[in-house]
Amino acid sequence: MSTQARRGNTRQRIQDVALELFSEQGYDKTSLREIAEKLDVTKAALYYHFKTKEDIVIGLFQDLSRPIDELIVWAEGQPRTLEAKQELIRRYSESLRSAEPLFRFLQENQAAVRDLSIGESFKSRMLTLFGLLREPGSELTDQVRCMTALFSMHAGMFAMQNLEGDPEEKRNALLEVATELVTAANPPNRRPARPDSAQTVSP
Incomplete structure (x- = not known):
C-alpha cells in the first residue's frame, strides 16, 4: 500500500471516529x-491531518456533501418541468444515503453548527435546491411545500427511526411524501402567481 493510500485511510478513520463522537457526545x-485516544494515535499524528475540530467537520462536509453538489449541477442543466423536479427529489433521496452521517451530526449539533463555517454552506445548498424546485413568483403555500419536501427527507431520517418497518420502505415513504409535495406545488396547468402580488422567499 502506498504512503498516500495509508494517509488517506488514516484521514478517513479520523473523520469516522470524530463524527461518531460528535454525534454521541456533542461537538x-x-x-x-x-478523538486521538479513540483512534489509539498520538495528538501529533492527528494534527498531521487536522489542526482543529472544525477542520475535521469541514473535511467531512466536503466529502459527504459532494453528491449533493453533483445533484445541483445536474439540476441546473435541466428544464424547469415537473418531471425534472420529481427526478431532483428522487436523486436527492439517493444522495442522502451517503450523506446520512453528516445530516445526523447537523441535526444533533445545531447550536454548534451555527457557529461553524459549514452552517452557511449547508444553508446555501438547501436554498439552491429550493430555488430549483419552486417556480419564480409562486404562491407562498407552494414555496412552503417545496421547502418542506426537502427538509422532510433528512429530518424524517431521524423521526422515522421511532417507527417500525423496513428502513428501505421508510425511505421510500419519505420520498413519496416529498414527491407529492413537489407535485402539488408545481401542477402542470397552473400559471405562476404574479411576482408583485405574491409573497416570495428569496433563494
Missing part, C-alpha cells in the same frame, strides 16, 4: 485528545 463536548 462542543468532544476534544481532539478524545
